[in-house]
Amino acid sequence: MDHTPRSRGLGRRALLQAAVGTPAAVAASSLALGNTAAEATESAHPADPSAARFTLAVMPDTQYLFDEGGTDPEPVRESLRYLLRRRQDDNIVFMTHLGDVTEHGTEAEMASADPVFRTIEGKLPWSVLAGNHDVSGDDQRGDTPFLRTFGPRRFARSSTFRGASPDGYNTYHVFRAADRTWLVLALDWRTSDEGLAWARQVLDQNPGVPTILTTHDIVSPNDDGSATISDNGRHLWDGLIRSYDQIFLAMGGHYWPAGRTVQTNEHGNPVHLHITNYQDRYYGGAGMIRYYTFDLATGAIDVETFSPWLLEKRNPSTLEAETRELSGDVDRFTVELDFHHRFPGTPIPPLPPNAVLLPGTVAYWRFDGKDGDAATAARDLSGQGNDLTVQRIGTSGPDVLKYSAEFHEAQPAHGSVRFDGAKNRGAVLHTSASAPLATMKFQNGYTLETFIKLPEPFEGDHAWMGIFSWEGRAGDAGKDGGWSPDDAPCSLNVTSERFLQFVVYPVNQNDDPTCWSHALPPGRWTHVAVVNDGHHTAIYVDGSKIARNASLDSNGISTVGKPFAIGGTQGGGRYDQGFYGWIGDTRIVSRALRPDQFLTAR
Template sequence: MAAVDNSPEPRHVRRRLVLQAAVGTPAAVAAASTLGTPGAAAATIGGRADTDSPRFTLAVLPDTQYLIDEGGSDPEPVRDTLNYVVRNQGRSNTVFLAHLGDVTEHGTEAEMRTADTVFRAVHGKLPYSVLGGNHDVSGDDQRGDTPYLRTFGPSRFARMRTYRGSSPDGYNSYHVFTAGGRSWLLLALDWRVSDAGLAWTRGVLAQHPELPAILTTHDLVWADDDGHAHLSGHGQRLWDGVIRGHDQIFLALGGHYWPPGRTTLTNDAGNPVHLHITNYQDRYYGGAGMLRTYSFDLVRGAIDVETFSPWLLGKKEHRRTPLEAETVELTSDVDHFSVSIDFAERFAGFAPVVVPPPRPASAVMPRGTVAYWRFDGAGLGEAGTDGRVIAPGTVARDLTGNGNDLRAQRLHDSAPEVLTWSAEHHDAQPAHASLRFDGGKSPDRGAVLRTGANAPLNSMRFESGYTIETFVKLPEPFEGDHAWMGILSWEGKARDAGKFSGWSADEPTCSLNLSPERFLQFVVYPVPVDADPTSWSHAVPVGRWMHLAVVNDGRRTVLYVDGSRIARNAAEYSRGISTLGKPFALGGTQFNEQYGQGFYGWIGDTRIVSRALRPEEFLTARRR
């Protein structure tokens, strides 16, 4: 922070935020075990980042000025932090390191030489960016030559694989790094961006309109003691001149002020932009080389943020002084938190998810396919419109040509809207269509699609194995009582197959259902024995498409959800299905040869194969 600060922010923002993070607490222990120890051997941790993994880390290093001060300081904590990030880049999947400015205290030639030496720990080993803070430079980015520019200007980054260029003055730069299977843009802007710098920044964004962008600068927001952040004068200039009008920018990070804080603002596209301040120079030992990690999880839709000192973590716990123990890890809600982001939705305005095109039926019928139904024009004979009622008697053709066509039937006195056509589908589903079932209880209502009386599937016993797949989505909100509703089944009573071991001899011999807790239940009566081995899933989600697969190899049955094997698969011997020559049904399960409620939700492509398939052969797989 500048010795003379003419910024308009109130004086109280300089006050120290007291944080408690005593050594030996569960959080500190967890950090040490999860993040590793700076003293650990590189061969043990090491490794390179996996740019295809949906989980990756952006490392952020704030103001280091008090540790790189020719008047008397210690750069070792900064060097330890950089070494730590390099050693752990494989373990934490760190793809980039961003410094937020104020590298040095006075910006002198001597301090820049020290900084140059310290940054050799990371140079050539991990992509990184550095930007100028008010202790490194003065004035705006048109200031001309400085020791900072000669040290951290374009020539330093010219051979870095992520570096894409700098503004003509050399003080603003940008990088493009790869993580999570896509490219990301990182802007490293000077502490005082001129009109020319703003124009250059807008030009960079215009050249990369499809890339999600992270903006880093030194002076962006300041925070109250409660951690709520506000735009600074320069931050307001960036907000008005760049951030609010460019939907790509979803995260903006700054240093300069303390205490740390965060806020979320809404841009001109109506989307959230997360703005954070991270700076710990006011804390013990000039911040002790404090590191902040932004761990992206594209699957969970979250960015998990942690703040800790690798230098202090490297000290043996019993040798840490009280101040060191207090500083080793920071766990307040502005230092250790998660940001929820639906990345696909947030980026849809500039980089919409490209859904794979539909695949023809011929591409998804491997050897042994006995039935395949889909609800697009190929399966129903005509393209649909959302909400179009599927009339009783409508045929969904078995595209294998084996004669297992399904025919729609309403249950009880159900209204026409109980079965409608939908354009909704799983992104990996071969056909871009589904059927919407509106089944329920009290009174029972629903619809099913059934094979004909003479369909070959009715009597197939699959003693050599089978794979049954379908795509399902449950509504959100999941309203009403739908306990034990059926997804698919074979009709008939277990007693007629000589099976009495199950919950009831009146239940069908094979069915996939949903329990009151939204656990999937696959129950089957094998051919040779009187048994009912049953598989149970976890509580499945609502409002999201799932791919379900039941795989039997002639000995055991395994249920998969989204390609993941569940834990509660039946251990009992299970060979074949004790079918009774009665119809296969989609959308319901009988009891005592009568249907009660029907399915509630969407059902998409459904396929049955007379052998066990591997997950890479499921309907979700795309051949390269």
């Protein structure tokens, strides 16, 4: 941090003399993710790499707590202990330090910091980079106490360390979280052109991997809490960040107070740039840490800033109480980011049909036609003879039903059909009346599964459009209870509010036990499973059981010898509303399945 002068008695000349030594023998590791370093024992209170919510911990400038003129490393040590204690509960997957570990970068200060950071080694993956109080010049400076203490050799056994630039001052790390790979670039406070070339090579060999760039100096604060790209930040932006769409977050320390801004890269996407530094606060920042809690389910990063050391104090002073948890707009905020759109990831490879034909499968359809072509039929891949053909609603033409290359990322097949239905418009894919499904009663239970996606924006009158159903009238099965004898015997529908409605007229009831979901989000693929165990029915949305499942005993489906259909639900024996959106793989099994047996399982 440049705002305050260095302590008297240790000027630039002494700092340079302290840095003189034998150049470190630093070997640049392989740049590809597949070449991993030796595995460490980072398993104490392990994080969950599959949970959609996880935390990245950030520690900014700690220089005033490692100062030869007067040092107290306890706040930093307590912050690191806190991260270990909270690793499992807060799902902390990684910790990164933003530089200026020490005040003068001397051997003595590095020796003081060294054992403190060993608190987390082998227990929590982390990275560190050099700030201007740790080193001088750019990353071609050669050997320094910082490099000998916090260089690549220190991380050689870390499970996340993947490599370093030849000079040793720039490193990169990968970790697993939310079932995907993330990359952290830890760049020197003055990354040279050689360092930037190395960083570009790392990203070129790891395309599309969501990347967080950490450095010491990237943006400077404005009075209103916003930030402006600094001169060094401009060097990084022009030479690296703006061209690589995978970099979505970049952070540094160096300046105070905290601040943030958003820049748009060459691909038209936002890059969030943050200052995180609290050395000007009480007790040199008191070991302040910042949580970046990612939630891929909601598309948000929740940010909060606090000092574990001060939080542990039972009777804090006024100053301690004011500092222990910060709540200003630049210290506690939310970053909105649609991760699934920005980083769609590599799809799970498609599965052959026989991989999902579980015992009891009576029908399985997938839609593998050429993108944009009119859909005409779908063969039943279970071999049970429930093939589908097209029936258009009213005077609809072939454009209302087309093959699509879109699909749910966990779907066995990589394709779908796009329905362009509305009132008195659309098409259905249905079996013949002689197909086995037309008369099956499912009294031993059933699982009905499909993948759907509603368009965004979801406009027009699409209330009560059918996803799938059995044709005919419940009244033809002798059912005069329930909503209406003109209802289809069984159907899965979408309401005007985008709620799912599953209604069935069971064999054992003169009624229509109905299940209701929450509102489905438009523009996003959803897996839906309807499971009946012979007595009760439950809907699962993306593997989670919904709340409003019918309590009435429900056994079987009162089919009436009419076709099964995808893309519509009859009323009074006719279609007057076509489905609007995408439908993917659809499977029917004549027994109740567990969620780990659904089509999304691998």
